[in-house]
Amino acid sequence: MPRASTHTARPALRRLPTRPSRMVQAVVSRLLPLLFRSQGLEIRYRNAAEGLARAFAEQQSGGCNLLIAFRHPSTRDPVVLADLFWNRVPQAARRLKLPLPRPIQLRFLYDRGIPIWAGQVIGWLLQRSGGIAIHRGRLDRPALAQARAALTQGHYPLVVAPEGATNNLSGEMAPLEPGVAQLAFWAAEDLEKANDVRPLEVLPIGIDYSWRQHNxxxxxxxxxxxxxxxxxxxxxxxxxxxxxxxxxxxxxxxxxxxxxxxxxxxxxxxxxxxxxxxxxxxxxxxxxxxxxxxxxxxxxxxxxxxxxxxxxxxxxxxxxxxxxxxxxxxxxxxxxxxxxxxxxxxxxxxxxxxxxxxxxxxxxxxxxxxxxxxxxxxxxxxxxEDKPWKGQPSLGPQRVELRLGRALPVRTRLNQYRRNRRETMHLFMQDLDQALAALMPDASRTSTTEARRS
Structure with a gap:
């Protein structure tokens, strides 16, 4: 078992500011296809690129505010999503002749602990890609306030992983954390107070990894x-x-x-x-x-x-x-x-x-x-054993499929939320859970089978 890596107390963790950089985003977006080719990763975006192109065109024109909730089965998810948002969605928008006046920029929540175990370079990239660092084990008011403000202002879509962490399984979802619903309803209340009529929608994205050959x-x-x-x-x-x-x-x-x-x-x-x-x-x-x-x-x-x-x-x-x-x-x-x-x-x-x-x-x-x-x-x-296990022979290259689910409106539930906040949040999380589950590989195969029978 690994020996204790900490031998002395250390200064308190400082808050990591969000410092988005279009230059960093442009460089990373160009490198991602090369990374995927070197790994043999095949990416299928299904309906996700076209659906998000329509949603982002609406958002950038001031027609709605977006909260994107994605399944989180793998540590690869951030780079796969970055390619989707920064490369595939603009391409789809051009094909569909949809106006995107601005380059796609995002705000997303990430665990403050990631730079501790992944290194300062990863932390630097997360900050410059629009990341909002949050302490997940406590009520991190500054991070929540920043995420809430970003969602309310609507200049950038807010991206979150409702499962909170990876579970390494494409076919099974971890319990969803209720913070997603709370952020959504806070932002909906803020929009109401500001007499801002824009709708607020939650878009679920399913991510499914599989092996290209069954060895x-x-x-x-x-x-x-x-x-x-x-x-x-x-x-x-x-x-x-x-x-x-x-x-x-x-x-x-x-x-x-x-x-x-x-x-x-x-x-x-x-x-x-x-x-x-x-x-x-x-x-x-x-x-x-x-x-x-x-x-x-x-x-x-x-x-x-x-x-x-x-x-x-x-x-x-x-x-x-x-x-x-x-x-x-x-x-x-x-x-x-x-x-x-x-x-x-x-x-x-x-x-x-x-x-x-x-x-x-x-x-x-x-x-x-x-x-x-x-x-x-x-x-x-x-x-x-404190020694990475090198499994051999290789299981081969993988593919990943991304699917976009139906949008879940938030503001239509505000009156119900005011009457009973806990119950409304619970019902909303149930709907989100069902929407994400419907995008999982088992669900899609079942629906295809049922469609053929009908």
Missing amino acids: WDAIDARLTALESHLGISGADADPENPEGSRRDRLIQIGMNLLKALEQLERLKPDPDQTFGERIGAYRLHGLAKAEGHFALRAVGNLQERCRRIEQAAWDRIYREGVDQLSPLERSLADWEAREADLQLTRMRLVEHFTSVSGHYISDRPDFDRFAEMLLLVEEAIGWI
Whole structure:
């Protein structure tokens, strides 16, 4: 498991300003197609480019304000979306002869922690691409106020990921965070107070990754490598049921890994529990230990609890006035920072198992789902051993498909929001959840099948 990376308390994290640069945007937009070609990534924009071209033309003419909510299955999403917004949408607008008086610029929310683990260069690019840094584990009023103002003014569309973080699964969506609805209704109220009649719409975008070729031999070879690494005797393949054999092998690998973690945490699992139930118990145990250390209440879903733990750790690692502490106080602050970092490591380990389950493959045992789950397990093992796992042979190049969903109006719900804010936000998030789910690959395949039957 990685050693604590923090040994001393550090100065408080400063707020990262938004410093958009058209020059940086122009350079990045030219480099993106080269990046995708080098990675073998094929991008299919479906209806997204044309639909967004119409929406941006309306927005730039002052006809509406836009909040774009996208599915977030991969860390590649930002560059794929950047290519969509900066390259494909202007091209579609020219084809459709739609006026775009200004180059497309955006404002988007990103986690303040990204520059910490991704590096200063990524942080610099995020700032100059229109990013608004937000602390997700606390009520970050300045960041929310900036996002609210951007959405109300309507000069730039606001882009958010309602899931809050990646889950690395194209076929399963993480719980949506209610902050999206709150921002939308705040902005709608601000427009009403300013007698601004522009409609406010939320546009959902679905993102789906898949492999261009289904190389099952590569899957089998990587399963064998994992079994050898963990000292597992690989089961003989069943030619009558190859999907079931691979699923059983992957679950056995996951179970072996889980047993080691349970021993580390002195957990005594119920032998009658399923693999999924044992993973769930391990997650809750890890979160509870970290929450106990920071005296946090165990409320909310898994993602919300992880964000609060992360913020509590940062509050002890990045401290105001750390340079003014006496030698004794500084030593104690360093001690507290090291302990906080260890709890943060425990939470990160739980995060690596957030999406690991047995049902994801059982529900639909196709190549894409199996490959995604295999990559999650490999990544978890590499992270625990503090040595990235180099899975070989390659699973091959990928493709990504983007789909634009139906717009969700916000201002028509304002009266209902004033009567019962909590219920209205809940209903709006349900509608957004359904709109994003309808853009997922399973939903699209189902609708196509039903259309053919009809």
